[in-house]
Structure formats: C-alpha cells, structure tokens
Amino acid sequence: MWRFTILLIFLFSVQFSRSQSIIPMPEIITFKEGFFDCNENVMIRHDRQTEFSAQYFSDYIQEVYGFKIGLEDKDLSPRAGTIKIKVDPSYSNEYYKLKVTSAEILIEGGAAGCFYAVQSLIQLLELKNGKCIIRAVEIEDKPRFGWRGLHLDVCRHFFSIDFVKKYIDLMARHKLNTFHWHLTDDQGWRIEIKKYPKLTEVGGWRKETIVDKNFEPFKGDGTPYGGFYTQQQIREVVEYARKRHVTVVPEIEMPGHALAALAAYPEYSCSGGPFEVGTKWGVFEDVFCPAEKTFKFLEDILTEVTDLFPSEYIHIGGDECPKESWRKSAFCQALMKEKGLKDEHELQSYFVRRIEIILAAKGRKLIGWDEILEGGLAPGAAVMSWRGEDGGIQAAKAGHRVVMTPGSHCYFDHYQSKSTGEPLAIGGFTPLEKVYQYEPVPKALSASESKFVMGAQANLWTEYIKTPQHAEYMAYPRVCALAEVLWTMPEKKSPGDFYTRLTRHFLLLDKWNVNYSRAFFEIKSEIKSGTGNAPLYLELKQRSSEGQIFYTTDGADPREKGVKYTEPLIIDKSVEIKFIDRNAKNSIVQSQQFELSKASGKPITLTHPPDERYGGGEAFGLVNGILADENLSGGRWLGWWGPDLDATIDLGSSQSIAQVELGLLRMENSWIYLPQFIEVFISEDGQKFETIAKKSSQEYSAGGRVRIDFKRCNARYVKVFVKNFGTIPNGKEGEGNKSWLFVDEISVR
Ligand code: ACM
Numbered sequence: 001m002w003r004f005t006i007l008l009i010f011l012f013s014v015q016f017s018r019s020q021s022i023i024p025m026p027e028i029i030t031f032k033e034g035f036f037d038c039n040e041n042v043m044i045r046h047d048r049q050t051e052f053s054a055q056y057f058s059d060y061i062q063e064v065y066g067f068k069i070g071l072e073d074k075d076l077s078p079r080a081g082t083i084k085i086k087v088d089p090s091y092s093n094e095y096y097k098l099k100v101t102s103a104e105i106l107i108e109g110g111a112a113g114c115f116y117a118v119q120s121l122i123q124l125l126e127l128k129n130g131k132c133i134i135r136a137v138e139i140e141d142k143p144r145f146g147w148r149g150l151h152l153d154v155c156r157h158f159f160s161i162d163f164v165k166k167y168i169d170l171m172a173r174h175k176l177n178t179f180h181w182h183l184t185d186d187q188g189w190r191i192e193i194k195k196y197p198k199l200t201e202v203g204g205w206r207k208e209t210i211v212d213k214n215f216e217p218f219k220g221d222g223t224p225y226g227g228f229y230t231q232q233q234i235r236e237v238v239e240y241a242r243k244r245h246v247t248v249v250p251e252i253e254m255p256g257h258a259l260a261a262l263a264a265y266p267e268y269s270c271s272g273g274p275f276e277v278g279t280k281w282g283v284f285e286d287v288f289c290p291a292e293k294t295f296k297f298l299e300d301i302l303t304e305v306t307d308l309f310p311s312e313y314i315h316i317g318g319d320e321c322p323k324e325s326w327r328k329s330a331f332c333q334a335l336m337k338e339k340g341l342k343d344e345h346e347l348q349s350y351f352v353r354r355i356e357i358i359l360a361a362k363g364r365k366l367i368g369w370d371e372i373l374e375g376g377l378a379p380g381a382a383v384m385s386w387r388g389e390d391g392g393i394q395a396a397k398a399g400h401r402v403v404m405t406p407g408s409h410c411y412f413d414h415y416q417s418k419s420t421g422e423p424l425a426i427g428g429f430t431p432l433e434k435v436y437q438y439e440p441v442p443k444a445l446s447a448s449e450s451k452f453v454m455g456a457q458a459n460l461w462t463e464y465i466k467t468p469q470h471a472e473y474m475a476y477p478r479v480c481a482l483a484e485v486l487w488t489m490p491e492k493k494s495p496g497d498f499y500t501r502l503t504r505h506f507l508l509l510d511k512w513n514v515n516y517s518r519a520f521f522e523i524k525s526e527i528k529s530g531t532g533n534a535p536l537y538l539e540l541k542q543r544s545s546e547g548q549i550f551y552t553t554d555g556a557d558p559r560e561k562g563v564k565y566t567e568p569l570i571i572d573k574s575v576e577i578k579f580i581d582r583n584a585k586n587s588i589v590q591s592q593q594f595e596l597s598k599a600s601g602k603p604i605t606l607t608h609p610p611d612e613r614y615g616g617g618e619a620f621g622l623v624n625g626i627l628a629d630e631n632l633s634g635g636r637w638l639g640w641w642g643p644d645l646d647a648t649i650d651l652g653s654s655q656s657i658a659q660v661e662l663g664l665l666r667m668e669n670s671w672i673y674l675p676q677f678i679e680v681f682i683s684e685d686g687q688k689f690e691t692i693a694k695k696s697s698q699e700y701s702a703g704g705r706v707r708i709d710f711k712r713c714n715a716r717y718v719k720v721f722v723k724n725f726g727t728i729p730n731g732k733e734g735e736g737n738k739s740w741l742f743v744d745e746i747s748v749r
Contacts, residue, residue, distance in 0.1 A: 021501030022123045022139075023480050024175055024487035032136035034102040038125065039132065040067045042081055047073065049087040050107075052243050053115045057083070060122055064511055065132050080104060085118070087111050094177075094245075095142040100124070100134050112245040116141065116175050123173075123508060145440065147403050148486040149178035149249075149457025150479060152471070155185035155260070156281065157462040158227035159471065165240050167471070170514060172244035174483035179241055180315060180457060182251045183229075186259035186278035190228045191250070191308075195300050196265065200228040203260035203277060210280040212424055212464075215669060220279055234308050242310075249311045249367070254298060255288040255351050256321030262286055268294045270329035281463045282669040283320045283733045290326075290335060290351045299358045306362045313382060316355050318368030321348055324731050345375030353378045367403070370395070386410075386459070389442045396445055396452040404456040408613045409438035410482070412474050413461040417519035418636075419590055420629070423473070424464050427670055429614070432520060436481040436495055458482050469515040476509060476516035477502060499543050521584045523549060525592055527624045528568065535601035536571040536625050538592060542581055551579040558589060571596070571625060594625040597747035598657065599718070601625070603650045604746075608643035614742070615639070621744070622647060627705070628663055628744035636745075637665055639672075642738040645722035647746065651715070654684060658712040659749045660693070660720060665742035666703035668732060673725035673739040674703055682715035689719050718748050 022029070038061070046054035051073065058069050069083075085107040096109030096117040107117040120141070124134045150171050152159065159167075168179050183191045189203030205226030211219045229237075241248045259278045266273025270289040278284060288294050306314065323344035326332040332347060341347050348371070356366045356378040367382040370391025377383070382401035385392030392402040404410070407428065414428030440456040458478065465471050480502060484493060502520065509516050520543060528537045540549050550562035551569070558580045569577065571594050578591045594600075606619045615621040615628075615638040628636035651657075666674045677696045681689035693710040700706040725739045 021504045022120050023498070023501055023505050024484040025492055025498070025501070026120065026139045026141040027489065027492065028138075028140040030138045032101070032138065034136040035128075035133040036100050036102060036105055036136065037131060037133055038065075038069070040069060042069045042083060043072050044069060044083040044085060045072045045074075046085045047087060049111050050085045050114045053118045054083075054085055056115070057118045057121060061125075061132070065125075065127075067132075083107070083121075085114050087114055092142065094146075096120075096139075098137070098139040098141070100137045102136060105134070112177070113142070115172070115245050119173055119175060123505075143175065143177075143487045144489055145453075145455030145486045147178050147455030147457065148176040148483065149180055149403065149405075149455065150176055150475070150482070151180035151182060151405075151457055151459040153182040153185070153460060153462040154190050155182060155188040155462075157466045158188065158190065158225075159462075159468060161229065161233045161237060163468040163471070164237055166468075167475075168237070168241045168244060168246050168248075170476075170479070170512065172246055173512070174479055175487050176479070176483055177246055178455075178457065179246050179248045180251060180459075181248055182253075182461075184251070184253045184261065184317075185257045186284050187281070188226060188228075188277060189260040189264065191234065191252075191305070192228060192230045193301050193304050194231070195304065196297070198264035199261060199301075202264035204228040206260075206277040206279050208279050213667075215280060215282075218280060226277075231304070231308060238309060247311050248309055249313050249315050250305055250309045251315035251317055252298075252301060252305055253317030253319075254355065255290065255348060256283060256319065257317055258288050259284045259286060262288070265297065268297050270325045270332060283322055285322050285324045285731060287321050287325055288351075289329065289331065290347060290354070291331060295354050295358070298355065302355075302358055302362070306359075306364055311364075313365050313367040314359055315367050315384070316352065316359075318348075318352060318372040319370075319386070320733070321371065322731065322733075322735055323348070324735070327730075341375075343375070347375070348372075349375030349378070352381065356381055367401075382454070384457075389444075392453070393442050393444045396449045400452060402453050404440045404442075404453060405459055409434055410456060410458045411461070412458045412478050413463070413465065416474070416478060416517055417522060418525075419519070419522060419588070421588070423470060425474075426461065426464055427667070430478070432478055432481050433495065435478045436485065436493075436498060438482075438485050439490065440485065455486055456482070472515040473517050476514050477506070477520060478517075480505060518588070521581070521587060523579055523581050523590055525579075525590070527571075527620075527626065529601040529603075529620060529623075530570065534570040534572055535596065536594070537568040538571055538577060538594075539568040540565050540579055542584070548582045549579055550582055551577055553577055571600075574625075592626070595627055595745070595747070596625050597661075597749050598651055598655055599623045599649050599746055599748040602652060605648050605650075607646035608640060610638040611641050613639065615744070619647070622662075622746050623649060624745070626745065628665070637663075637742045638744060640724060640741045640743075642724060643741075644675075644724045645720070645741060645743050647721075648686070648717055648719045649746065649748065650686065650717055651748065654714045654716045655748075656712060656714055657682075657718065657748055659707060659709050659747075660718065661705055661707045661747040661749070662720065662722070663705050663744035664700060664703040664722075665744075667742075671728060671734040671737060671740050672742045673728070674700065675725060675741055676723040678706065678708060678723075679721045680708055680710065681719040681721070682713060683717040683719065684715060686717045689717070720746055 044054040080103045083105040088108045091110045093110035094112045096113030098117045099106045189199045193199045208220035262269045263275040263277045269286045326344045370385045383395035384403045396402045413426045414430040415425045441450045524541045526539045549565035550558045552558045552562045576593045581587045604619050660680050680693045682692050683689040693708045724741045728734045
C-alpha cells in the first residue's frame with residue numbers, strides 16, 4: 001500500500017510543478033487549494049502608480065484570452081472577484097507580494113515589484129475547461145541582482161522600432177530591467193544627432209555587406225544597407241521601456257569601432273580619411289583622434305544622447321581599439337609626451353577620463369567594456385567584463401562597479417546546438433545548460449568585493465543575425481535561463497526543475513509569438529571511448545524522459561524506419577547515425593557522422609589542456625571520430641589561447657602507419673591563427689620519440705584538414721606537436737593579444 005501512496009504523490013507532484021511554473025523562479029512560492037476564476041466580471045483596482053501594471057494585465061487578457069476586465073482606481077477595500085494592486089512605499093522598488101485565493105487577488109510591493117507581480121500572474125494563467133483560472137498561491141519575491149541586462153546590436157544589422165519594443169517587452173516578461181542598446185559601430189551609426197546630421201545621412205548607410213564569412217577574398221552582396229532611429233522614435237522606446245521598468249542604456253562607441261562616424265566626419269580621425277562605412281566585420285585601424293575638437297564633437301553628441309536617455313550609466317564602448325593610427329600620428333605622439341603618457345594604452349585611458357568628465361558634468365556615470373582598464377581606469381567608471389571574468393574581478397577589487405558578461409556564458413551570438421542545421425553563427429558554443437549554470441559573482445571576490453558586481457547581461461551581436469526571427473531564435477530560450485541566473489538566489493536554482501518549467505514556458509513563448517530555438521528538444525549525444533573492437537560508443541539522451549529514440553545506420557530516415565534505441569551504440573567503422581525522438585514535440589532528425597582512424601577512441605595525453613570554453617575542453621575531442629566543420633559550429637573545435645598543442649596518442653600496440661591528418665581552423669578576425677608548424681614524432685615505448693615528419697605554415701595556408709604523409713613505419717605512440725602562431729600582429733583584430741590555436745580530430749592511418 002505505501003508503494004502505491006508514494007507513486008500517487010510522485011505523479012501528483014510532477015503534474016503540479018509542470019502546470020505551475022514561473023520563470024524566473026520566485027523566492028518563496030506556496031501553492032494552496034482552489035483557484036481564482038478570471039472572467040469578464042473581474043475588476044482590477046489599482047492606485048495611481050500601478051495603473052500601467054493593471055492596464056498591462058487587462059490588455060494581456062484581452063489579447064490572449066479575448067475578454068475584457070475592467071479597471072477601477074477608487075475603492076481599494078477588498079471585495080470578492082477583484083484583483084487589488086497597490087504600491088506600499090515601505091517595500092523596496094522591485095519587491096512584491098502576491099496572494100491568489102478563490103475570492104480575490106492581492107498584490108502589493110514597490111512600483112516595479114507590482115509590475116513583476118503582474119508578470120508572475122500572467123505566467124500563472126491557465127485555461128481549464130474553457131475557463132481562465134489562476135491556482136491559489138502565495139508568493140514573496142525580489143531579485144538577486146539590480147542589473148539584469150540584455151543587449152542588442154542594431155549596427156551590424158538594423159532592427160525596427162517595433163521589434164525593439166517587442167524585445168523589451170519580452171525582457172520585462174522575464175523580469176529583466178536593463179536594455180543595452182548598441183547604437184553605433186563601424187558598420188552603421190543608428191541614432192539621429194541633430195547637430196551632426198551626416199552621422200546618420202552618411203554613417204547610417206553602407207554600400208554593401210559581406211556575404212557569410214567571405215573575408216579573404218572579400219565577397220560583398222552588392223546591396224546598400226542601412227537605417228537609423230529618429231530622436232522621436234528613441235524617446236518613444238525609452239518611454240515604452242520605462243513603463244515596463246526597463247532602463248535603456250545607450251552605447252556610443254569610442255575611441256574604436258568609430259568608422260561609420262568617421263566616414264561622415266573624417267576630420268575627427270588622425271589620418272583625415274576619407275573613409276567608407278564598414279562592409280565587413282572585425283575592427284578597423286582608424287579610430288577617433290584624441291584632439292580637443294574631437295572631444296568637443298563627442299561632448300555635443302553626448303549632450304543630445306543624455307537628453308534622450310535618462311539612464312544613470314552611459315556606455316561609451318572602449319573595446320577593441322587598435323592603436324596603430326595613434327602610433328602613426330605625430331599629434332598623438334606629441335600629446336603623449338606633453339601629458340606624460342607612457343604608451344597608447346595610457347592614451348586610451350586619457351581619452352576615457354576626458355569622456356568621464358564630460359558625462360560627470362551631466363550627472364551621469366560612465367560604463368565601458370573591460371579594455372578601459374588598460375592604461376588605468378577612470379576614477380568613477382564601471383566595467384563590463386566580456387573577455388572572461390578577469391576584467392570584472394580586477395575592477396571589483398579596485399572598488400569599481402561591474403557588470404559581468406563573459407563570452408563563455410553570455411554571448412548569445414554563439415551556437416546553442418550541435419545540430420548541423422543551425423543557422424550560421426559567429427562561433428562558440430553556449431547551450432542553454434551553460435547559461436543556466438552561470439554564476440555572476442566570481443569565486444575570486446571576497447564578500448565585500450562581490451557587492452561591486454551589479455549583475456550580468458547577455459549580448460546579442462548581429463553580424464550574422466539579419467532578421468527579427470533570427471534574433472529571437474538566438475535569444476530564446478537562453479534569455480529564460482539568464483533571467484533565472486539574475487533573479488533567483490543560487491540555492492533556489494535547479495536545472496531539472498527549470499527544464500520542467502521551461503517545457504510549459506515554451507507554450508507561453510508560442511502565445512507570445514517568439515521564434516525560440518528548439519534545441520531543447522534535441523537528443524543529446526555523447527561519445528565515449530570504448531575498448532578493443534569497439535573503439536567508440538554513442539550514447540543518446542533526452543531532457544524529458546517521455547521520448548522514444550529511433551535510429552538508422554544506413555542513411556535512411558529514422559522517422560519511419562529504424563531501430564529503437566536501448567543502449568549505447570558501438571561505433572567500429574566510419575558511419576552516419578541518424579536519430580529522432582519520435583515522441584518529442586518539434587522533433588527533428590539529427591545525425592552524427594563518424595570518421596574512424598587508428599587513433600579513434602585511443603588514450604590521448606596533452607602537455608597543455610585545451611581551453612574549457614571550446615569543445616568541452618576535453619582532449620578526447622581530438623580522437624572521438626568526429627570532424628569539426630569549417631564554420632566553428634557544433635563546438636567540436638578545441639582551442640588553446642597561447643599554448644601549443646602537444647598530444648601523444650597511444651595506439652595500444654605497434655601499428656603500421658604512414659599518415660597523420662588533423663583539422664586546423666583559420667579565422668583571424670576571431671583571433672584564430674594557423675600554427676607556425678606541425679611536427680609528428682613516433683615511438684615504440686612512449687619514452688624515446690623520433691621525428692618522422694614536419695610541415696610548415698606555407699604548406700597549409702587555408703587550414704581545413706591537413707595531411708602529413710610519411711614513409712610507412714611501425715609505432716605504438718604518435719606524438720603531434722602543433723606550434724601556436726604567437727602574438728597577433730599590429731594592424732590585425734586583437735593586435736598584441738595571444739592568438740588562438742584551433743585544432744580538431746587527429747586521424748592516424
Ligand atoms: C565586444 O564583444 N567586443 C565587447
């Protein structure tokens with residue numbers, strides 16, 4: 001009998017948590033018996049400060065459920081069938097209390113908190129037997145972080161005011177509160193500045209756009225592209241966001257990423273131009289010149305910008321500023337001497353300090369990407385840490401405010417699925433799980449230093465994102481995971497529970513017309529090393545346990561044909577496995593191609609471990625039978641940022657071999673360079689190695705699969721040494737930084 005009881009409780013609780021879900025998870029949530037019947041007789045009673053929230057709920061009901069509920073702003077005493085929503089000034093701004101009973105709904109909290117209560121209420125609405133209901137519940141809630149951000153790059157591709165509003169509204173539904181609007185860059189200036197009309201007339205348009213990743217040789221689409229927002233439109237967006245308790249932080253890029261501005265006004269560069277608005281991605285040598293007339297120009301621009309945006313912080317960019325044009329400029333060199341600046345980094349620091357003074361005079365604070373740390377941080381500046389966490393750690397330790405947005409977890413322009421059908425992306429691999437696991441407060445900070453972490457944000461750079469549909473696809477559902485990272489205390493977070501809630505949340509995203517990625521429904525494949533005649537195993541798993549996986553090994557479609565998956569598959573030859581979860585909603589056929597060699601699944605040791613940001617950071621990725629594809633998708637590449645690859649593979653016994661092949665990636669705009677040389681060694685005992693072949697960079701200038709043939713010989717151990725390119729040369733994107741070495745699958749034949 002007790003078994004039966006436990007089973008019932010289990011079933012009930014599964015049902016319960018599936019149908020009752022809020023993302024992000026509230027601090028305290030207790031479900032009760034009964035439900036509130038939300039029908040056309042319901043009235044919402046609000047005070048002056050909650051009128052918008054009340055109207056928001058009423059509009060939502062009208063739009064999604066097709067009936068009207070009325071608003072009242074008079075009698076605030078409780079009455080059956082009402083939703084009462086009221087600001088209590090004793091609460092902090094973002095706190096709320098929400099109580100749903102069968103008789104009424106009571107909401108109180110700070111002004112933003114009341115709006116968030118409405119967002120929770122919206123997520124709790126259910127349609128049961130044709131009735132719109134809300135299950136009885138008590139919630140007390142407030143956010144963990146004050147900066148819960150999402151960014152949008154409207155320069156690389158332009159997005160309409162209507163889409164920007166939808167983007168902000170969706171943020172608000174997930175209780176995010178900071179919209180970082182990236183308004184200016186090399187490829188387009190998107191904000192009207194009355195005093196300098198050419199910024200948008202000239203800087204708002206480029207003559208064409210690079211096709212995919214055709215950097216060398218360059219291939220453009222031949223189509224003029226551009227657009228900008230009028231000041232009237234910007235005011236409209238700022239007000240739209242304000243009502244939703246979202247602050248809009250504008251970004252005006254300087255001193256680098258300024259080519260569009262310089263195309264319009266070349267007199268603010270060091271060389272004088274002329275320039276064209278950028279047509280490809282990356283960084284450009286010409287940047288703002290730190291002359292007095294430039295500071296006057298930027299002050300005029302910031303005067304109009306601060307007039308439009310009431311935000312406490314103004315983002316001034318500061319990232320990826322090549323120093324070449326300053327090095328070549330007699331004016332800059334003289335200025336450095338005059339001001340006692342020892343290098344161009346200190347000159348950039350001087351630049352940022354000048355801008356900070358301009359902003360401070362307007363009562364605003366400066367925030368910039370972590371490069372503003374180089375050469376000394378301006379006294380009151382806040383730092384947005386994107387090149388990992390180090391910049392954020394350094395700034396917080398020095399008592400500066402910090403927003404964390406490391407590329408590893410917060411760049412939503414990265415791939416989120418290993419499926420080969422993914423749309424082209426800039427690179428990287430940041431699946432939903434990784435975003436959910438993100439912890440914005442680095443371990444390196446003490447409790448008092450941690451207070452300087454204002455929060456985190458995700459960035460959506462749009463080099464490869466041309467449409468609103470694609471932007472939503474990259475943002476969702478990763479924004480849902482980010483929202484929980486930023487709102488919910490870590491001890492209340494649980495991936496399993498989040499996935500359960502997300503399964504229902506997808507139905508809401510459908511209602512809200514969001515084009516989210518379906519990667520969540522994909523089968524996760526894991527490759528494991530085997531033994532003897534089974535060099536590799538392929539293990540297939542679902543996030544939900546309901547599915548039925550079917551697979552084929554002959555190229556046939558597993559939707560109809562195929563074998564039911566019951567245990568890991570032995571991979572003992574080159575083969576394509578196609579598989580599908582026949583039960584999953586939105587299920588698609590996935591596939592995994594294996595290319596086996598004598599090295600597949602064999603033990604491999606590395607002198608320097610690969611960077612954990614790529615390919616899972618596991619050496620096994622070099623011998624797992626899977627070749628990374630050209631465009632970085634799928635997260636199969638392994639990366640080393642600085643070190644060389646020094647790998648030794650144990651073939652298990654002495655084997656006859658005559659060739660080593662490996663994949664190399666060249667993507668210099670992403671700091672990924674081909675190695676200086678590759679050397680292959682062999683050994684019978686794993687101690688004494690002899691060189692058998694060497695190839696230098698002239699022999700593999702395009703990258704891709706590089707073959708190294710040698711005289712047939714016998715060996716048990718094969719050692720492959722791949723020499724990192726070294727420091728990125730001046731004039732290239734990322735100059736002066738360590739370069740990346742990207743390698744995949746070492747085949748031995
Ligand atoms: C950046 O991604 N360049 C801030």
